[in-house]
Amino acid sequence: MCLGIPGQVVEIVDEAEHLARVDVSGVRRVISVKLLAEQGVAPGDWVLVHVGFGMAKIDEQEAQLTLDQVQRMGQDYVDEIELFKTTAAEAS
Amino acid sequence: MTSERLTPSASQVPDPEDRTRLRVEEFRKRRPRLIDEVVTMAHGAGGKSSAALVDHVFVEAFRNPLLEQLGDGALLRLPSGERLVFSTDSFVVQPIDFPGGTIGDLAINGTVNDLAVSGAVPQWISVAFVLEEGFPIDRLRQLAADMRAAADAAGVQIVTGDTKVVPHGSADGLYITTAGVGVVPADRELSPAAVRPGDRLIVSGTIADHGMAVMLARGNLAIEADIESDTAPVNGLVEALLAAAPSTRWMRDATRGGLGTVCNELAQTVGLGVVIDEGLLPIDPTVLGCCDMLGIDPIYVANEGKFVAVVAAEEAEAAVAALRGLPGGAQAAVIGEVIAEPAGIVAMRTPFGGTRIVDMLVGDPLPRIC
Amino acid sequence: MKFVDEFRDPAAARALVKSITELAGDDEFKFMEVCGGHTHTIYRHGIEHLLPANIELVHGPGCPVCVIPMGRIDDAMWLAEQPDVIFTTFGDMMRVPGSRGSLLDAKARGADVRFVYSPLDSVKIAIDNPDQHVVFFAVGFETTVPSTAVTLMRAKALGLTNFSVFSNHVTIVPPMKAILESPDLRLSGFLGPGHVSTVVGTHPYRFVPEVYGKPVVVAGFEPLDILQSVYMLLEQHRDGRCEVENQYARVVRPEGNVAALKLMGQTFQLRPHFEWRGLGFISQSALRVHDDFADFDAEVRFSMPGVRVADPKACQCGEVLKGAIKPWECKVFGTACTPETPIGTCMVSPEGACAAYYNFGRLHRETAQMVGQGAVGQGAGV
The missing domain is CATH 3.30.1330.10 (PurM-like, N-terminal domain)
Structure with missing residues (x-):
């Protein structure tokens, strides 16, 4: 369940009420960032938005790590094929 | 390439999943039934419920060959x-x-x-x-x-x-x-019967602008975005298209129910399949962002200045070029093609390399949380 | 980085699918995605047909719209039809059928039913309409509960007297346990619900490997997230590991969102038991409004009929939700039960296993692959 999409904080609208304006591909909405109050939210941060609430800050480093892993996992197969081809060629 | 129907009847198919699938397809191709006791907003949304209401109330009462073309x-x-x-x-x-x-x-x-x-x-x-x-x-x-x-x-x-x-x-x-x-004009013949596998589908510009603009303008979603309705006359574009692609076989303006519903009407009218390349669909990034935010599929969102045309493959390029040269046609694009199988079905090829079915819109598009 | 397109790269996906195929070898795997959001991604992007045939994805119970029993929908409609009530809910709840139609039907008969994007919008409606009572029909797993919690806090702080919540919030772990207890279950592991985990973290799933011996990978919602999670589950099998892993680390912290959990504890209490459509009664699986917020609890303020309505007999949603049968194996699938006339919960929401299969997935595997491989002009499928 739970439609959640990444949005970028562009402005803190109301510090006391924890309201921030986020941007999703040019679409803007004021959301509540109360659930992220302890971590603090600032313009430029990316947050996961669900039903008008920031649920979690999105960690760019972790995102990059995940993408690197995806590349590596895909590469495993390519490497194996290369290895297989090389060894096959050597064996023949 | 063959024009022969390859689809066997459900009872002849050994695999139970395929058998169910065929049974469902046969069922799906029937005109929708009218089951409601009162009119609901879905009857005005241009999808299956609208078709059911028109079939079972109006066509029933007014029946004649001109009307029945719908x-x-x-x-x-x-x-x-x-x-x-x-x-x-x-x-x-x-x-x-x-x-x-x-x-x-x-x-x-x-x-x-x-x-x-x-x-x-x-x-x-x-x-x-x-x-x-x-x-x-x-x-x-x-x-x-x-x-x-x-x-x-x-x-x-x-x-x-x-x-x-x-x-x-x-x-x-x-x-x-x-x-x-x-x-x-005397020399003009549009004929769905002429549609054949390999024909290209063209859309005259970006989709989903009008429906999203109006949904946001109601104000209750509190979403801010620069999205404008595409309301415009398309008669100039249609003339340009017909001049550049005399083979044009079929056109429909993609209003309520959106592109997805129009493509289903095409597939059902001509008894062939339609495949859309999702990656080729012209959509304004802001409109797409808005659809993502609300969980709405842009192919079901209304347009008010866009149409879909089926043209012969060899004229598709000229047709798009002609449309792009005119105001309101700058984003015109080939978005898919007609295929023999699966007949009566609209399939979408995702940029991710997968495939899915695009059915007619059911009900009114509503924002969702999940 | 925009955190969307990067995770939809077709080239990376192709390489990953090859690695997955290699890693799976000839063994048969059945992985359940608990969350309806995953089901949606899988069908929306056509992932099922990209995976090798020996990896089967089973669609689990994680669609909160689908699991609300008919009796609760009837209560919601009763509330909506009370004089001077404005009834608000999320768009996807409007179509869910009870025993006498859906909220859309109630609206057609004259009830003031409105969809909102956020629960907080209901508070604004209450402020703008002081002479009417606004009831928010709250549904959702732990992902959505904190938003209702903040809404309740806000209503209390504003001293509103014309606002209440009809809580149908549910929790994710009890239905997972119920599924794991089912004797006809044959699962090789779980794709854990990514967005629920932003709130609850990854620790609550530890019992799955520890007690039931099944691996869990908490997964994100883009296509590459799903593929990577499948790969990680296969790696666990290959290495003889069985643990909870987190693929969705860019969003999910192991401890979850502590502030959100605290707010939930202040505003909601566990119900002793709650009925799930298709799964029956599950103990401690749902939340009611906390006694401290009784003034904002629609169940306290209104005497709803509260009549239990049995699931339709023909419907096999329970088996589908447990992964015991595939959607198409249900007797009424696609004929008596379709998205326009849903009988069972799985057909109701676009995220339901049956609706997703019906809407997106009814192509024959080979047809799908043939169509999918082409591009316009290459004559695919012709």
Whole structure:
């Protein structure tokens, strides 16, 4: 369940009420960032938005790590094929 | 390539999943049933419920060969041999002003476009108003001016009309009904029967602009975005397309129910399959962002100045080039093609390399949380 | 980085699918995605047909719209039809059928039913309509509960007297346990619900490997997230590991969102038991409004009929939700039960397993692959 999409904080609208304006591909909405109050939210941060609430800050480093892993996992197969081809060629 | 139907009947298929799938497909191809006891908003959303209501109430009562085609307009042949297209449409949009247009623009463009995609050159329009007691005359004057401007832009004349007033509370501001007549040039033949596998699908521009603009203009979602309705006449684009691609076989304006519903109507009319390349769909990034935020699929969102055409493969490039040269056609694109199998089905090829089915819209598109 | 397109790269996906195929070898795997959001991604992007045939994805119970029993929908409609009530809910709840139609039908009969994007919008409606009572029909797993919690806090702080919540919030772990207890279950692991985990973290799933011996990978919602999570589950099998892993680390912290959990504890209490459509009664699986917020609890303020309505007999949603049968194996699938006329919960929401299969997935595997491999002009499928 739970439609959640990444949005970028562009402005803190109301510090006391924890309201921030986020941007999703040019679409803007004021959301509540109360659930992220302890971590603090600032313009430029990316947050996961669900039903008008920031649920979690999105960690760019972790995102990059995940993408690197995806590349590596895909590469495993390519490497194996290369290895297989090389060894096959050597064996023949 | 073969035109033979390869689809066997359900009982002949050994695999139980395939058997179920075929049974469902056979079931799905039937016209929708009308099961509701009262009219709901879904009956006006242009999807399956609308089709069911029209089939089981109106076609049932009015039955005749011209009506049964259920096109955007009726093709009428005069004793002289000349052909007219006659079409009508009602406009109840709320709010009556929205970014990119007003109910007045829509009322003219909607009927102009129905005539144009039926192959006619739109010429005369009638206008009927249902006004709510208390509606400001100034606003009405402004809307009338919008309509005049839209008519001038489309090259049509408003030649007759009617006005009714209902008590305060019996209508929401005003409703407009337009009807129109256009003349079909003597040498023009659009024929769904000519559609064949390999033909290309062209859309005249970005999709989902109007529906999202209006949804946001209602204000209850508190979403801010620069999205404008695409309301515009397409008769100029249609003429350019027909000149560049004389093979054009079929056209439909993708209004309520969106592109997805129109493609299903095509697949069912011609009994062939349609495959859309999701990656080729022209969509404004902001509109897409808005759809993502609300969990709405843009292929079911209404357009008011876009049409889909089926043209022979060899003329597709010229057709797109012709459209791109005109205002309102800059984003025109080939988005898919007609295939033999699976017949009657619209499939979407995702940029990710997967495939899915695009069914007709069920109900009204609503924002979702999950 | 925009955190969307990067995770939809077709080239990376192709390489990953090859690695997955290699890693799976000839063994048969059945992984359940608990969350309806995953089901949606899988069908929306056509992932099922990209994976090798020996990896089967089973669609689990994680669609909160689908699991609300008919009796609760009837209560919601009753509330909506009370004089001077404005009834608000999320768009996807409007179509869910109870025993006498859906909220859309109630609206057609004259009830003031409105969809909102956020629960907080209901508070605004209450402020703008002081002479009417606004009831928010709250549904959702732990992802959505904190938003209702903040809404309740806000209503209390504003001293509103014309606002209440009809809570149907549910929790994710009890239905997972119920599924794991089912004797006809044959699962090789779980794709854990990514967005629920932003709130609850990854620790609550530890019992799955520890007690039931099944691996869990908490997964994100883009296509590459799903593929990578499948790969990680296969790696666990290959290495003889069985643990909870987190693929969705860019969003999910192991401890979850502590502030959100605290707010939930202040505003909601566990119900002793709650009925799930298709799964029956599950103990401690749902939340009611906390006694401290009783003034804002629609169940306290209104005497709803509260009549239990049995699931339709023909419907096999329970088996589908447990992964015991595939959607198409249900007797009424696609004929008596379709998205226009849903009988069972799985057909109701676009995220339901049956609706997703019906809407997106009914292509024959080979047809899908043939169509999918082409591009316009290459004559695919012709």
